[in-house]
Amino acid sequence: MKQTTTTGDQAPTGGMSAKTRRGALIAAIFLMATSAIGPGFITQTATFTTKLGSAFAFAILASILIDFVVQLNIWRIVTLTKMRASDIANAAIPGTGYVLAILVIVGGLFFNIGNIGGAGLGLNALLGLDAKLGGSISALIAIGIFLSHRAGVAIDRLIVVAGIAMIILTVYVAFVSQPPVGDALYQTFLPSTIDFATITTIVGGTVGGYITYSGAHRLLDKGTVGIENLGAVNRAALSGIAVTGVMRYVLFLAILGVVASGVVIDVSGKGANPAAQAFQAAAGDMGLRIFGAVLWFAAITSVIGAAYTSVSFITVFKPDITDRGRNIATVIFIAVSLFFYVIITTPPAQMLVFVGGLNGLILPIGLSIFIYAAWARSDLMGGYRYPRWLLILGALTCALTWYMGYKSIGPIFALLTAA
Numbered sequence: 001m002k003q004t005t006t007t008g009d010q011a012p013t014g015g016m017s018a019k020t021r022r023g024a025l026i027a028a029i030f031l032m033a034t035s036a037i038g039p040g041f042i043t044q045t046a047t048f049t050t051k052l053g054s055a056f057a058f059a060i061l062a063s064i065l066i067d068f069v070v071q072l073n074i075w076r077i078v079t080l081t082k083m084r085a086s087d088i089a090n091a092a093i094p095g096t097g098y099v100l101a102i103l104v105i106v107g108g109l110f111f112n113i114g115n116i117g118g119a120g121l122g123l124n125a126l127l128g129l130d131a132k133l134g135g136s137i138s139a140l141i142a143i144g145i146f147l148s149h150r151a152g153v154a155i156d157r158l159i160v161v162a163g164i165a166m167i168i169l170t171v172y173v174a175f176v177s178q179p180p181v182g183d184a185l186y187q188t189f190l191p192s193t194i195d196f197a198t199i200t201t202i203v204g205g206t207v208g209g210y211i212t213y214s215g216a217h218r219l220l221d222k223g224t225v226g227i228e229n230l231g232a233v234n235r236a237a238l239s240g241i242a243v244t245g246v247m248r249y250v251l252f253l254a255i256l257g258v259v260a261s262g263v264v265i266d267v268s269g270k271g272a273n274p275a276a277q278a279f280q281a282a283a284g285d286m287g288l289r290i291f292g293a294v295l296w297f298a299a300i301t302s303v304i305g306a307a308y309t310s311v312s313f314i315t316v317f318k319p320d321i322t323d324r325g326r327n328i329a330t331v332i333f334i335a336v337s338l339f340f341y342v343i344i345t346t347p348p349a350q351m352l353v354f355v356g357g358l359n360g361l362i363l364p365i366g367l368s369i370f371i372y373a374a375w376a377r378s379d380l381m382g383g384y385r386y387p388r389w390l391l392i393l394g395a396l397t398c399a400l401t402w403y404m405g406y407k408s409i410g411p412i413f414a415l416l417t418a419a
Contacts, residue, residue: 025224025232025235026236029215029236029243030156030159030160030163030240030243037247037298038115038298038299039114039117039119039121039122039295039299039302041202041298042251042275042295043118043274044201045202045251045252045255045275046274046275049255049259049278050255050259050265052195053256054184055187055191055193057191057249058191058194059195059198060248060249062199063199063202063203063207063248064244066207067241068241069390069396070207070212070367071215071237071240072234072237072238073394074212075219075233075234076233076237077374078216078217078220079219079220079230080226080230080380080382080384081380082225084220084312084315085100085104085213085216085313085370086098086101086104086315087315087316088369088373089366089369089373090316092370092372092373092376092377093369096369099365100366101314103362103365103366104209104210104309104310104362105311107210107359107362108209108306108307108310108333109333109336109337111210111302111306111359112302112306112307112334113341113344115302115303115306116135116303116338118295118298118302119135119295119296119300120132120133120134120135120138121134121273122138122291122293122297122298122299123135123137123138124273125289125292127292132341132342136338136342138299138300139334139337140338141300142300142303142304143335145158146327146330147327158301158304159301162298162300162301163243165293166247166294166298169290169293170250170251170254170294172290173282173287174251174254174257176282176287177253177257177258177261177278177281177282177283178261179253179256179257179260181253184252184253196403200360200361200407201360203363203401203404204360204361204362204363208359209363210310210359211305212366213313214308214309215236215240217309217312219233219236254279254282255275258281261281263278265278265281276288276291276292279291279294303334303337306337307333308330311330311333361405364398367394367397368398368402371391371398
């Protein structure tokens, strides 16, 4: 049975004005982008650029290509079926929707612990606040947004403003750090080293777990669904991938410039904040403050995105949940994330790398279900003939993510036990 329950800011598709549709698409683009460029990705980029140097550019390219295939498939299927991911999974293979929901909610919880930690690190760099205090304040701000009667509008506006600010500030630091662009471009396609655990972790931090479904579920809640919106949704997905791709590469170049200059960045010490060290080395104290702002923007939007998307999967267990009920569940989700963040002693930077890897292991499960649905259940999409080329790319990406996950299980879990 198709899920029709949505949040209160949904507009009927048939009567949607061009302005409303454009606003919904922009919100979905930036929700996907800011979820994909959260504190996890920023910390992972600093950690792995320090480890691999210019060769990390290949992992960035791999993440963008995988992102392209995953997002086009997920957004298209959700739009055409007008159903949430868990409902699609249950309709395609009975029972798998519940499994997918549990995996996404648990993965989102772990990721949100890291997101709150990232917000704490951001305020520490920006204002000198204790990281635990900064994380707690940030979580309370996110809770306040969801308690607002205009939560949907507040979320959309904050995410768009924060996304633009992140891009501008990071471009400035990339310019100042003067990275070896030629070598980075060369190793984007011909890397000196290929590390599967690194690729799995960065993919998990950019398109794994809840991130895969964030923009798609936002479109569903806004009523931007059906074959009549498919062209606009495809353009939005491609725009979102372009925004995230540029941001990922610019962030990598900003940190690479520092690493290539010979600055030694501590990535393993207790309380290490490798990205902060890189920004400070590039632009002094101003660079540190810029990093703090970028990380906090990335973190607070990711806290919102992780909570919003994870809770959107609760409807598979309680289809009749009200808009207010979902907001309350989201507040509880953030509060639980905050509780575990306060009591867990694992350094935030290390936690952010680990949860990216964990979400990278979740990715192939959901993607496999969706590709099967596109191949075998065209009836869910009103008889729509799914593009063969996109189906083939999806199947190949599934196989690749399964292989990377298999090769990476040991190294990824070693990240957590190394504390």
